Amino acid sequence: xxxxxxxxxxxxxxxxxxxxGIVPTTLVQDVDLxxxxxxxxxxxxxxxxxxxxxxxxxxxxDLPTTGExxxxxxxxxxxxxxxRARTRLSQLGFVFQFHFLLPEFTVxxxxxxxxxxxxxxxxxxxxxxxxxxxxxxxxxxxMHKLPDQLSGGQRQRVAVARALANEPPLIxxxxxxxxxxxxxxxxxxxxxxxxxxKYGKTVVAVTHDMALAERMDRHVELLDGRIxxxxxxxxxA
Amino acid sequence: xxLILDIxxxxxxxxxxxxxxxxxxxxxxxxxxxxxxxLMQGSQDDFTVRLINALPHITVIDERRTPPPQPAETLYAxxxxxxxxxxxxxxxxxxxxxxxxxxxxxxxxxxxxxxKVQAIIRYANHDVATSVIGIxxxxxxxxxxxxxxxxxxxxxxxxxxxxxIVLGDRLAAKIGARIGANITLQTxxxxxxxxxxxxxxxxGVSQVDESTAYVLAKTGQILxxxxxxxxxxRVRLNDPMNSRAVAARIExxxxxxxxxxxxxxxDLISSFIxxxxxxxxxxxxxxxxxxxxxxxxxxxxxxxxxxxxxIMKSLGLSEFTVRSIFVIEALMxxxxxxxxxxxxxxxxxxxxxxIEFKNPFLDSNRLPLAYEYLHYLLAGSVALVSSxxxxxxxxxxxxRMHPVEIIRGAT
Numbered sequence: 001x002x003x004x005x006x007x008x009x010x011x012x013x014x015x016x017x018x019x020x021g022i023v024p025t026t027l028v029q030d031v032d033l034x035x036x037x038x039x040x041x042x043x044x045x046x047x048x049x050x051x052x053x054x055x056x057x058x059x060x061x062d063l064p065t066t067g068e069x070x071x072x073x074x075x076x077x078x079x080x081x082x083x084r085a086r087t088r089l090s091q092l093g094f095v096f097q098f099h100f101l102l103p104e105f106t107v108x109x110x111x112x113x114x115x116x117x118x119x120x121x122x123x124x125x126x127x128x129x130x131x132x133x134x135x136x137x138x139x140x141x142x143m144h145k146l147p148d149q150l151s152g153g154q155r156q157r158v159a160v161a162r163a164l165a166n167e168p169p170l171i172x173x174x175x176x177x178x179x180x181x182x183x184x185x186x187x188x189x190x191x192x193x194x195x196x197x198k199y200g201k202t203v204v205a206v207t208h209d210m211a212l213a214e215r216m217d218r219h220v221e222l223l224d225g226r227i228x229x230x231x232x233x234x235x236x237a
Numbered sequence: 238x239x240l241i242l243d244i245x246x247x248x249x250x251x252x253x254x255x256x257x258x259x260x261x262x263x264x265x266x267x268x269x270x271x272x273x274x275x276l277m278q279g280s281q282d283d284f285t286v287r288l289i290n291a292l293p294h295i296t297v298i299d300e301r302r303t304p305p306p307q308p309a310e311t312l313y314a315x316x317x318x319x320x321x322x323x324x325x326x327x328x329x330x331x332x333x334x335x336x337x338x339x340x341x342x343x344x345x346x347x348x349x350x351x352x353k354v355q356a357i358i359r360y361a362n363h364d365v366a367t368s369v370i371g372i373x374x375x376x377x378x379x380x381x382x383x384x385x386x387x388x389x390x391x392x393x394x395x396x397x398x399x400x401x402i403v404l405g406d407r408l409a410a411k412i413g414a415r416i417g418a419n420i421t422l423q424t425x426x427x428x429x430x431x432x433x434x435x436x437x438x439x440x441g442v443s444q445v446d447e448s449t450a451y452v453l454a455k456t457g458q459i460l461x462x463x464x465x466x467x468x469x470x471r472v473r474l475n476d477p478m479n480s481r482a483v484a485a486r487i488e489x490x491x492x493x494x495x496x497x498x499x500x501x502x503x504d505l506i507s508s509f510i511x512x513x514x515x516x517x518x519x520x521x522x523x524x525x526x527x528x529x530x531x532x533x534x535x536x537x538x539x540x541x542x543x544x545x546x547x548i549m550k551s552l553g554l555s556e557f558t559v560r561s562i563f564v565i566e567a568l569m570x571x572x573x574x575x576x577x578x579x580x581x582x583x584x585x586x587x588x589x590x591x592i593e594f595k596n597p598f599l600d601s602n603r604l605p606l607a608y609e610y611l612h613y614l615l616a617g618s619v620a621l622v623s624s625x626x627x628x629x630x631x632x633x634x635x636x637r638m639h640p641v642e643i644i645r646g647a648t
Binding site: 052056059061062081082085086087088089090092094096100101102103104105109113114116117118162174 | 239240243244247248251544545547548549550551552553554555556557558639640641644645
């Protein structure tokens with residue numbers, strides 16, 4: 001079912017996630033998925049099909065009940081919480097449906113947060129990168145504003161900037177345009193496309209919007225936690 | 238670290254009123270703890286100083302703690318003799334002048350001889366049991382503050398009249414005697430002499446002022462019907478806190494029972510320990526209650542910030558980092574509370590120090606207060622530890638939150 005990808009950036013091998021309870025709920029079942037560098041992947045499916053659950057498993061926010069997730073060929077099952085956090089910080093960037101910015105921090109501080117947590121750059125280096133990122137996303141004039149002072153589209157662009165802060169190779173987006181109007185939605189999609197085409201990132205986005213999914217490079221469709229379709233729309237550059 | 242501090246500070250300052258109440262709770266606890274400690278310690282120190290100044294630090298008396306070993310006990314290990322009638326012996330310390338000279342050679346302080354006799358003072362139909370102490374006025378200053386405690390005359394007045402006597406001011410008031418009054422002293426074996434009151438003293442401890450009188454050693458020896466009798470050597474040390482050890486050495490050297498002021502007032506010192514236990518229990522309880530406020534605010538913040546916690550964890554902040562943020566917030570509240578509490582405690586002590594009252598047992602009319610860094614350090618440390626402890630549980634819970642559950646809930 002899965003497409004053949006050379007040197008996968010992230011892999012799910014026979015991943016199953018069952019929520020324990022009186023009646024256990026299967027969120028994701030026997031998923032095999034391999035995603036390489038510079039891909040733009042859409043994950044679609046009806047509500048409750050396990051799209052977001054799969055994204056959280058790929059993003060190491062959740063642990064599979066069986067199977068494993070590998071990042072750059074490295075198994076993550078044995079990692080402790082600290083190591084998973086460190087991997088998220090350096091290898092992954094998240095963009096959620098709602099911007100999920102810290103409301104008491106300025107736009108710039110929100111973008112600096114992952115860099116400060118990683119501690120790879122100097123203070124000046126972090127600030128320079130923050131300015132560069134926000135400037136390139138058209139938010140240069142809004143750096144010192146609070147998130148509440150921005151429009152929905154602007155907030156989501158700040159969230160993208162934050163996801164890119166530590167230059168991760170993989171961006172995981174959960175309904176990134178789900179709460180935006182069509183204009184902002186188009187801008188955010190264009191931004192994600194640019195990340196792939198211009199910056200060589202891999203973007204995996206969960207979406208309900210089939211039109212949007214069709215414009216991505218690869219389309220993975222889930223039904224009842226299983227992959228029912230995985231086909232490329234175009235060959236990655 | 239600065240990231241953790243930044244986030245913690247942002248959370249705390251965003252809730253000025255809630256944080257203010259939590260800080261006020263800790264500050265009140267710390268302030269009242271400092272005030273209580275100052276009061277308890279002050280009264281204890283004051284009492285101890287009065288006790289030390291009013292009485293000799295060590296009293297060597299003509300008794301032995303254990304009877305001298307019998308020859309059979311010395312010869313045979315299995316021999317043990319009990320219940321012997323003590324040998325009737327001449328009272329008093331043998332060769333007191335030589336003993337004093339020996340003690341003065343090494344003692345860090347002064348020694349004075351005295352004759353202590355129990356007698357009844359009779360005056361104007363009043364009979365009061367009294368400890369009459371025969372002293373050498375020239376040496377008395379070495380072992381007590383009596384020369385400074387004299388009222389209406391100096392201690393040398395004892396030389397002015399035959400059988401002159403100095404009474405405690407409360408004792409004089411009790412029998413209605415004034416300076417110049419002629420009183421009668423009578424001992425249990427019938428010795429009876431007349432004496433003239435030549436002065437009064439005020440030691441500041443009611444027990445002493447109500448039941449003690451001083452005469453010349455010679456007069457004491459007449460009352461005891463034994464010429465040359467010295468039945469006490471009184472010692473004052475440069476360091477009164479060293480009395481126990483010095484008393485033990487004197488006892489080992491002389492064989493006479495040497496009683497330090499601590500031993501003489503062991504019951505009081507035990508009561509100080511109990512007082513301190515009660516004080517620290519109350520202080521602990523106050524600060525424990527204050528820490529509930531910290532627990533409350535940190536719980537509220539973690540509850541309100543559940544979404545932010547999920548975001549931070551999804552970005553890659555570790556459990557340790559998230560936990561540290563909230564522990565630091567608790568520490569900030571504890572620190573602010575402790576510092577404010579220091580000021581409050583100091584002001585409360587100043588206010589208490591202004592209150593005037595009448596103590597029937599002591600002549601001080603102000604509350605004795607001890608200003609010690611240790612009280613601040615102790616209250617501050619307990620406040621910080623209890624704040625961090627109170628904050629740790631909600632912080633731990635916050636750090637363990639599953640980000641997916643919160644993100645799903647938020648979306």
